[in-house]
Amino acid sequence: MSDILVSEQSAPGSGGSGRPSGRLLEVDDLRVEFRTRDGVAKVINGVTYHVDAGETLAVLGESGSGKSVTAQTIMGILDTPPGFVTGGQVRFHGKDMLRMSAEERRRIRGEGIAMIFQDALSALNPVFTVGFQIAEQFRVRRGLGRAEAKKRAIEMLDQVKIPNAKGRYNNYPHQFSGGMRQRAMIAMSLALDPEVLIADEPTTALDVTVQAQIMDLLAELQRERQMGMILITHDLGVVADVADRIAVMYAGRIVEEADVYDLYAKPAHPYTLGLIDSIPRLDEKGQQLRTIKGLPPNLMNIPPGCPFNPRCPMAQPVCREKVPPLLQVGPARASACHFAEELVNRV
Amino acid sequence: MSENILEVNDLVKHYPVTQGVVFKKTVGQVKAVDGVSFGLRAGETLGVVGESGCGKSTLARVLMNLEKPTAGSVVYKGQDISKLSGGALRRLRRQIQLVMQDPYTSLNPRMTVGDLIGEPFEIHPEVAPRGSRRAKVRELLDLVGLNPEHINRYPHQFSGGQRQRIGIARALALRPEVIVCDEPVSALDVSIQAQVMNLLEKLQSELGLSYIFIAHDLSVVRHLSDRVAVMYLGKIVEIGTEDEIYERPTHPYTQALLSAVPVPDPTQRNNKTIIRLTGDVPSPISPPSGCRFRTRCWKAQEVCAEQVPLLEIRRDSDHPSACHFAERREIVATHEA
Numbered sequence: 001m002s003d004i005l006v007s008e009q010s011a012p013g014s015g016g017s018g019r020p021s022g023r024l025l026e027v028d029d030l031r032v033e034f035r036t037r038d039g040v041a042k043v044i045n046g047v048t049y050h051v052d053a054g055e056t057l058a059v060l061g062e063s064g065s066g067k068s069v070t071a072q073t074i075m076g077i078l079d080t081p082p083g084f085v086t087g088g089q090v091r092f093h094g095k096d097m098l099r100m101s102a103e104e105r106r107r108i109r110g111e112g113i114a115m116i117f118q119d120a121l122s123a124l125n126p127v128f129t130v131g132f133q134i135a136e137q138f139r140v141r142r143g144l145g146r147a148e149a150k151k152r153a154i155e156m157l158d159q160v161k162i163p164n165a166k167g168r169y170n171n172y173p174h175q176f177s178g179g180m181r182q183r184a185m186i187a188m189s190l191a192l193d194p195e196v197l198i199a200d201e202p203t204t205a206l207d208v209t210v211q212a213q214i215m216d217l218l219a220e221l222q223r224e225r226q227m228g229m230i231l232i233t234h235d236l237g238v239v240a241d242v243a244d245r246i247a248v249m250y251a252g253r254i255v256e257e258a259d260v261y262d263l264y265a266k267p268a269h270p271y272t273l274g275l276i277d278s279i280p281r282l283d284e285k286g287q288q289l290r291t292i293k294g295l296p297p298n299l300m301n302i303p304p305g306c307p308f309n310p311r312c313p314m315a316q317p318v319c320r321e322k323v324p325p326l327l328q329v330g331p332a333r334a335s336a337c338h339f340a341e342e343l344v345n346r347v
Numbered sequence: 348m349s350e351n352i353l354e355v356n357d358l359v360k361h362y363p364v365t366q367g368v369v370f371k372k373t374v375g376q377v378k379a380v381d382g383v384s385f386g387l388r389a390g391e392t393l394g395v396v397g398e399s400g401c402g403k404s405t406l407a408r409v410l411m412n413l414e415k416p417t418a419g420s421v422v423y424k425g426q427d428i429s430k431l432s433g434g435a436l437r438r439l440r441r442q443i444q445l446v447m448q449d450p451y452t453s454l455n456p457r458m459t460v461g462d463l464i465g466e467p468f469e470i471h472p473e474v475a476p477r478g479s480r481r482a483k484v485r486e487l488l489d490l491v492g493l494n495p496e497h498i499n500r501y502p503h504q505f506s507g508g509q510r511q512r513i514g515i516a517r518a519l520a521l522r523p524e525v526i527v528c529d530e531p532v533s534a535l536d537v538s539i540q541a542q543v544m545n546l547l548e549k550l551q552s553e554l555g556l557s558y559i560f561i562a563h564d565l566s567v568v569r570h571l572s573d574r575v576a577v578m579y580l581g582k583i584v585e586i587g588t589e590d591e592i593y594e595r596p597t598h599p600y601t602q603a604l605l606s607a608v609p610v611p612d613p614t615q616r617n618n619k620t621i622i623r624l625t626g627d628v629p630s631p632i633s634p635p636s637g638c639r640f641r642t643r644c645w646k647a648q649e650v651c652a653e654q655v656p657l658l659e660i661r662r663d664s665d666h667p668s669a670c671h672f673a674e675r676r677e678i679v680a681t682h683e684a
Contacts, residue, residue: 062536062537062538063536177627178399179627180627207398207399207563208398208563208565208604208607208608209398209603209604209607209624210398210627211607211609212607212609212621212623213623213624215609216623234536234537235609236537236611237566237608237609237610237611238609239611240609240610240611240612240613240615240616241609241610241613241616243613260613261613261614264611264612264613264614265614274538275537275538276611278537278538278540278541279537279541279566279611280541280544280566280567280569280570281566281570281610281611282565282566282569282593282605282608282610283610283615288545288548289541289544289545289570290541291538291541291542291545292538292541293542295506295508295509295539296536
């Protein structure tokens with residue numbers, strides 16, 4: 001956590017174990033565009049972040065900020081076309097996954113990096129039982145027999161605290177409630193003991209009481225297994241509860257990265273500040289909410305300079321001319337704002 | 348302020364569960380709303396919170412008379428809405444309008460914004476004579492913070508937040524007194540959500556509207572509401588002023604719900620205890636006997652299975668709470684500044 005992204009330098013084409021950086025998973029200057037009939041949308045414009053064993057990185061952003069597309073690229077499940085990776089690396093144990101063969105990537109998926117999705121009902125296959133879908137991994141990937149695979153699947157269901165796991169083994173996804181389905185999906189993604197878990201809005205579709213149960217479960221499983229976790233979300237409340245570090249995304253870029261305490265206490269980017277100011281809080285009867293004016297940019301036509309400049313209350317002429325790089329603004333934090341220093345040092 | 352503009356008395360909405368194709372027989376009832384009473388005062392906002400399946404959206408539909416209630420009444424200024432039909436109902440509908448959750452599916456993609464917002468005038472021509480309608484629509488667009496020049500655009504040319512503004516403009520077209528908002532901001536991003544919430548507040552103070560604000564997000568509801576009703580499985584379990592519900596809740600369900608809301612402040616991480624509810628909400632087809640929350644409640648005793656707790660002011664509570672053992676408990680992460 002001592003050094004921040006910008007000091008990281010990539011060794012292009014190394015692709016091997018030549019320079020073990022010690023990082024578990026690194027995304028380095030990733031660029032992705034969507035080529036559509038209407039034009040080219042630049043969805044990811046140089047995203048760099050990393051996650052280590054046992055830590056939780058929250059990727060925070062609104063819809064269209066590119067947080068999910070980054071995750072899809074890491075997993076190798078980006079729809080191509082329309083999505084194309086146009087630059088950058090995704091290194092797992094120092095090895096660039098974007099240069100691997102499909103077979104190599106397949107081996108990492110599940111065992112190295114696994115992912116859970118927002119909508120468990122559409123992520124699970126409706127025509128197979130939940131138990132079968134979990135056991136399938138043990139049979140195909142671990143070469144276990146039918147009975148042994150079933151036993152292991154029931155153990156997994158038990159671990160995610162599904163009551164009566166044995167009886168539930170033969171249930172179909174539609175027979176599960178929303179929270180149970182999310183548990184089943186967690187069981188499935190953890191079956192092969194991955195080192196990194198990517199959770200894409202895992203609780204957005206759930207009620208608050210169930211959300212609390214699922215977040216607890218994830219935290220507990222992460223602690224036991226010392227997994228690295230990337231939590232993708234738009235919910236500033238959930239992030240404050242579980243994250244170690246936060247990367248804030250806007251228009252396909254990381255605009256701020258910081259320790260969770262620093263970020264809430266003193267945001268170093270006007271967008272982060274705006275976000276924190278614009279949420280109503282349970283523990284305060286607020287007056288008028290402060291808002292961020294305007295709308296996120298059209299990704300086919302990102303404004304020149306800082307992409308946030310048309311909405312930014314601090315914007316100066318320089319913001320319309322120069323794209324601010326993500327620079328270190330203190331120990332273990334970085335911001336992509338020309339005036340980051342002033343923001344951090346303000347009283 | 349104290350005069351109730353809308354009164355809901357013991358409202359019940361059951362949906363039959365049927366079996367068979369040709370010879371349908373009713374095998375049960377989904378008790379979506381099961382005995383709900385409250386009053387809405389002129390100019391106030393009543394928040395309705397609850398988890399999915401608690402009946403809050405059905406309540407909205409019955410209030411609008413989009414569904415006939417199974418029993419009970421919705422009285423607007425002395426008239427029972429659920430008993431009206433035809434012209435009388437149409438006239439009364441002018442006064443109560445609905446803002447829906449999903450700004451993507453609630454607007455007809457083939458109609459321009461001008462047609463969408465002007466459509467209510469077709470049904471109620473007395474509000475705006477034909478010639479003045481375009482001007483009225485422009486006024487409305489301006490009122491909700493949209494550019495009046497965009498009157499000829501189609502819904503797909505707008506973002507989610509702007510579409511929600513169109514929905515609000517349409518609800519305002521007939522100058523109603525009551526607006527029922529069913530999850531109006533839950534489909535929006537945080538930065539846009541704040542804009543729409545501010546707009547709703549501004550309109551309320553400018554036009555003197557009363558809101559029934561239905562949402563699952565407790566923070567949003569607190570921000571906008573004067574009074575709050577908490578629903579669980581078709582019943583109101585606790586009702587009171589915003590302060591009473593959020594600072595001094597006495598029903599275990601309200602307490603659990605509030606404790607589970609993540610607070611966007613990492614320094615509060617270890618300062619709050621979350622009350623963990625186990626299990627899921629029971630099916631509204633066969634709700635538990637007695638108190639409906641007892642299957643998930645840590646305080647449940649025998650009496651809870653036998654007697655339905657009434658929504659009334661209790662010994663340890665300054666506002667109505669439907670729990671046999673209502674008592675205060677320090678749970679909300681109150682902010683010490």
